[in-house]
Amino acid sequence: MFIIGELINGMYQNIGKAIKERDKSVIQKCALLQVKSGADALDINCGPASRQPDSDIQWLVEVIQEVTDKPLALDSSKPQVIESGFKVARNKVIINSTTADADKLDILVPMAREHNARLIGLTISAKGIPQNKDQRLELAATIVASCIDKGFPVEDLYLDPIVLPVNVAQAQMKDILESIREFKIISDPSPKTIVGLSNVSQGACLRSLINRTFLTLAAGFGLDAAILDPLDQALMDALITSELILNKHIYCDSYLEAYKK
Amino acid sequence: MAMQLALEKWPGRVYEVTIGATKEEGGSRTHTVKIGGAQALPFLFDEGAIPNKPSIAFEICDIPPADWPQELVKWYGSALNDPLALAEKCVKEYKAQILCLRLQGAHSDFGDKSPEAEAKLVSQLLKKVSVPLIILGSGDDAKDNLVLPACCEAAKGERCLVGSAVQDNYKTLAAAVLADGHNIIAESPIDINIAKQLNILISDMDLPLERIVINPTIGALGYGLEYAYSIMERARLAALSGDKTVASPFICFTGQESWRAKEAKAAQEEFPSWGPESERGIIWETITSVALIQAGAELLVMRHPKAIQKVNEYIDKLMK
Numbered sequence: 008m009f010i011i012g013e014l015i016n017g018m019y020q021n022i023g024k025a026i027k028e029r030d031k032s033v034i035q036k037c038a039l040l041q042v043k044s045g046a047d048a049l050d051i052n053c054g055p056a057s058r059q060p061d062s063d064i065q066w067l068v069e070v071i072q073e074v075t076d077k078p079l080a081l082d083s084s085k086p087q088v089i090e091s092g093f094k095v096a097r098n099k100v101i102i103n104s105t106t107a108d109a110d111k112l113d114i115l116v117p118m119a120r121e122h123n124a125r126l127i128g129l130t131i132s133a134k135g136i137p138q139n140k141d142q143r144l145e146l147a148a149t150i151v152a153s154c155i156d157k158g159f160p161v162e163d164l165y166l167d168p169i170v171l172p173v174n175v176a177q178a179q180m181k182d183i184l185e186s187i188r189e190f191k192i193i194s195d196p197s198p199k200t201i202v203g204l205s206n207v208s209q210g211a212c213l214r215s216l217i218n219r220t221f222l223t224l225a226a227g228f229g230l231d232a233a234i235l236d237p238l239d240q241a242l243m244d245a246l247i248t249s250e251l252i253l254n255k256h257i258y259c260d261s262y263l264e265a266y267k268k
Numbered sequence: 269m270a271m272q273l274a275l276e277k278w279p280g281r282v283y284e285v286t287i288g289a290t291k292e293e294g295g296s297r298t299h300t301v302k303i304g305g306a307q308a309l310p311f312l313f314d315e316g317a318i319p320n321k322p323s324i325a326f327e328i329c330d331i332p333p334a335d336w337p338q339e340l341v342k343w344y345g346s347a348l349n350d351p352l353a354l355a356e357k358c359v360k361e362y363k364a365q366i367l368c369l370r371l372q373g374a375h376s377d378f379g380d381k382s383p384e385a386e387a388k389l390v391s392q393l394l395k396k397v398s399v400p401l402i403i404l405g406s407g408d409d410a411k412d413n414l415v416l417p418a419c420c421e422a423a424k425g426e427r428c429l430v431g432s433a434v435q436d437n438y439k440t441l442a443a444a445v446l447a448d449g450h451n452i453i454a455e456s457p458i459d460i461n462i463a464k465q466l467n468i469l470i471s472d473m474d475l476p477l478e479r480i481v482i483n484p485t486i487g488a489l490g491y492g493l494e495y496a497y498s499i500m501e502r503a504r505l506a507a508l509s510g511d512k513t514v515a516s517p518f519i520c521f522t523g524q525e526s527w528r529a530k531e532a533k534a535a536q537e538e539f540p541s542w543g544p545e546s547e548r549g550i551i552w553e554t555i556t557s558v559a560l561i562q563a564g565a566e567l568l569v570m571r572h573p574k575a576i577q578k579v580n581e582y583i584d585k586l587m588k
Contacts (some may be wrong), residue, residue: 256506256511257511258464259464259465260461261468261469264468268471268513
């Protein structure tokens, strides 16, 4: 599974402070730690408190690129912040994210195409969060259709079914998991699928256990990528084991270690 | 409409292993042999780079091989009694590019030669011929743990390929290979899980994965060839998909296995309908070898000069 580390986010106190004080050692340490723990890419989010997200994201991109060449997921709901990240990005980029709204798609899909970036599409729109599987599929189809229209390769699109907290929307969990599988049949070649994992345990106790149980199930439904905390070792071990059981890796006694080599 | 081939794009790559070191590299070989490095399945040139062709090593032994049938013996003659003469014959007469020395005589059942004697032989051999060298133990773990380190030291800097490390006995050899700058053969009993595990165990000793060659253990045609084939294929698909722990090149002892087959060596008087044994063994060794080349074998250790010639022709044709 393609792992995007979620920890470089201004909403975390240490990162928010480091952004404000331009303390690059905190950011670089966090980046390297995530990569060492199995992250294939790093999410970059200036956080809600950032007053100059355009320059903050550029600073983050630059200091992270000094220590790793892993892809960077430029995470903002504002297209101009993402565009500003592109101006300094040398690493590969993942746009995080567009919604199914036309005004977003019209800017972000061409932007992804122009920069050869991958694109995360949230199955959400100005009308709100989907309440069931059908609404998710409809929004997903809207995003896929827009990509095809605009000549963006669908295999570089990552559809997110919007994972809701289990203590808020327990009845939707099964729909969310099934959406992961059904997104795949919207087009050929298939779009990829992604979740922002930690949301599933928002406000709950036993967060790590809930996260890894959900991820294990999602892997079984064919999930391609996840934004998560790679420092949660129990989570990473559960993921590796899930993939082993799904015959994605060859077994050996040290299979956990093998995954990290 | 013209047919379009569906091409696979692989993210992974097989490690490239260099056997032998020239003077400039700290050894004394006139050339090196590079194996592996492919970014595609065998001979699928449109799918990725294939920088090196499969290589064939001539197998030689420190003592006259007891189990070689007449059809093999007659091609080497009295040289079989003298490993140095045999090495020279393989290189000069049969144009061997790489040799595989089996130290069978170190085994307690076959003469119990001392580590010093075997190390001396390795030194002499390296002086006698200038091709890269593969060195194999006798198969007796305890004895090999004395003999192979001595040979590694005698060949220090020549970047030989030395084997075999097995799951229950790899530490001594890995340490010796690491200390003296050689590559290692990691042997598993037709078992992909053990092959992977052994590679991890060896790399945990700081011998990098790019210095390991996997001996997956094979069966000859009619004796489990397809098991070996499918294991190698599975490992190779995983390697090309990005699993570095199985991304080592393969060495296959197709000579040894083919000439164990009854069909290769039985006399015509015994099975008249099988045809002359002067052809059968060559065919058996050739077919076993070309099949495993298609499974991904990068280095074959073979015995019959005619079979080696045929397989080399086959490789050259496919590499064109």
